[in-house]
Amino acid sequence: MQRIGVFVCWCGTNIAATVDVKAVAEALGKEPGVVFATDYQYMCSQAGQDMIRDAIQEHNLGGVVICSCSPRMHETTFRKTAEKAGLNPYMVEIANIREQCSWIHKDMPTATEKAIILGRAAIAKVHLNAPLTAGESPVTKRALVIGGGIAGIQTALDIADAGFPVDIVEKKPTIGGKMTQIDKTFPTLDCAACILTPKMVEAAQNENIRIFSYSEVDSVKGFVGNFHATIRRKARYVKEDVCTGCGLCTEKCPQKKVPNEFNLGLDNRRAIYIPFAQAVPKVATIDPNYCTMLKSGKCGVCAKVCTAGAIDYKQKDELIEEDYGAIVVATGFNPIKLDHYDEYAYSQSPDVVTSLEFERLMNAAGPTAGTLLRPSDGEHPHTLVFVQCVGSRETRDCGKPYCSKICCMYTAKHAMLCREKYPDTEVYVFYIDVRTPGKNFDEFYRRAVEEYGVHYIKGMVGKVVPENGKLKVQASDLLSNEQIHIDADMVILAAAIEPDESARSIATMLTASMDTNDFFTEAHPKLRPVESPTAGIFLSGVCQGPKDIPETVAQAGAAASKVIGLLAKDHLMCNPCVAEANELMCNGCSSCEKVCPYGAITYSDKEFPGPNRTRVLRRVASVNPAVCQGCGACTVACPSGAMDLKGFSTSQIMAEVDAICK
């Protein structure tokens, strides 16, 4: 029997307000094997840790039970404390009496009883704990960044600056992401392209950065420090290293009616195209959905005009295998589709546009060369109505419950620029609230109202009716409690933003968790905001939650610094809580191999003593401890009970259950 010490934490009032900590310590002190039990306000503080260390040495403890917050919070802290006191760190067990007890109960006697039961289970488990020693695994000193928008570019540049090689995988033909489509940035009104394109070029020229554009990550295997990724370089039917980006093919291609996604379908491009003039890499791509040569074998104009001989209609997807130590997710966002918001007549009139479309209509490189013209007739609009929160803060199924965060500011920007360039316009903004919590943000919004005379109206638009070339806007002014009717020339909808549609499959591939809105979850909402709970996976940009450009860049840098910290290590301590096969019980059925998500289990034929002093060959499972992540799937799948997880053995879990049911 172990000599066990029990330490009950108050967590200030977090635990102590609903759990009678003294009663818990007293009750657990009477459990078999417990030689010391106490309570303290903050067990994780220096004084609390000193108390644990002293008790281990003074009472010669062989096991420690801490009744406190979730092990995800402080297990590592307390294991280190035990180690300092000369105890094996895996002889420490946490009973979670905060998240799983005090925070969810209101009644003190019930919560106290439950805390005692949870503590008792942990004590039962510690009795069966055995000292474990962590092995080491090497770290591949290369990072993978998924997504080549401003978030991915900044993360890659920062990692590369520290001297580590980094690969950017971008599914579009060019890096740059959404920022390339933006005209000006708030609140300084810098030209977005002028600050972004130098970074794109810097990324392309950096010796440590490889850019896989028009590529996707097919699969990822492995674990922190030792990921193995397969990257699919989609056939662009143009040899990337030969194409000079002269653009002649994009002028001569006879297929002219392809909606130009860079301008959100407001104009057309050819079937062979370079998304925009500053694209990186600046090479052409053939769109296989529209190219007549690829579809019917008749055409070949681009190959004829290409002096470099870069066109290759027979190009196939290429798979690249590479090892990485860390992976950064920077998959970004898209505005939501507005199919369900036809009260704004988005599908009925070309003059109802999204804010991102408006951005293109104001952009010098856009379809109207920067002159604001109505899409329907090319006339100059005089009355513009902006509608905020289209799909944001929405409780209907079709919308998003969250605030998209960037819309208030870009709408103020659009309204201001509109009034500045075209003083003959009347500009209305309908809002639920104007949210401007950022440096110089509120001043910016106030300038729009006070200096530029933008009409801000608190209330929502109920209906937009296209009639006689006008858009009849029906809305309410909540402050004066009046119905408002405006005959507008254009209506601009601030559509909510949502994570890119690739995010979910990438999360599954990386076993990284997401929230209900498909944003990646961070390891801790306050203290570890750029790390995924899955070790070695880091988050950069809007894939983690709505944010503007400076916040994205800051997070990108933070993610990079975490990656650099990881790649700077030569070895990582492995998790010793891994599966182990009992070869005498294993019958070689392969059940465990099939369920193992990490490919950690292999089979081999081994000799075993048979009857009458013979030797028999038997097929048995063995676990690679460097690859095993300790998920425990195999221990459940094993029909003969040969698989067991160190630190979470079947007998330990049964002992916990017994203690709970006692």
Add this chain to the structure above:
Amino acid sequence: MVFSYFPGCTLKTKAKDLDLYTRKSAEALGITLEELPDWQCCGAVYPQAKDEIATKLSSIRSLASARDLGYSLVTVCSACHHVIKRVNHDMQTDEDIVLRANNYLQLDTPYHGETKVLHYLEVLRDELGFDELAKRVKNPLTGRKIGAYYGCLLLRPSGEMQFDNPEKPTILEDFIRAIGAEPVIYANRNECCGGYITLENKPLAVKKASAVTASAKANGAECLITACPLCLYNLKENAEGDMPVYYFTELLAEALGVK
């Protein structure tokens, strides 16, 4: 295909055409509509007060009686459909209303929202199928440009009605295509016609109804179809201009050659 049928009071008085052509078209399509033997008024307006049950009781009686017969309950009047569907939703989800209503009604078997409530349009779309309907059409209304008028009651609140996308509905347009005509999309097709305020604020009702017909006309509609007797009355009597308005069942019967 057998259903219990709830015609409702208006279909026995002001809106006899809606009832007549529903029965004729159903017969032509092989759909059997068995009128509930003991139906009562649906209650006419869904009560907004959370604790109101008195005006829900008559709907619950009809719902329970359809349950006992073992058929889904088919309605055709928008207002009846709205009330019965929402009362049924209450009986599926609101334990307080379920308890009080059953205590009051003392039915042989307490009612818990078991009956499936279908609008006749939903029967055509989901049970028969518009593709099948198109095959049965004898006199396709080729070349007719028809505007669908949904009104408010069929679509909203969308979570409870589960009828169609309230801001971009397609069921009536698909119906129009199935009978061989051409649907006209116009913005006001799902706006209120103002029918409810005809008595207290007639000028506003006129304005709202006129906005509907004007918007339909501007987009090229020759006539409008609706499922709502109140909308039909209001669009015909209050709207400026002379936009013809028909029940959707009338054109259905015409297309099936049974008018």
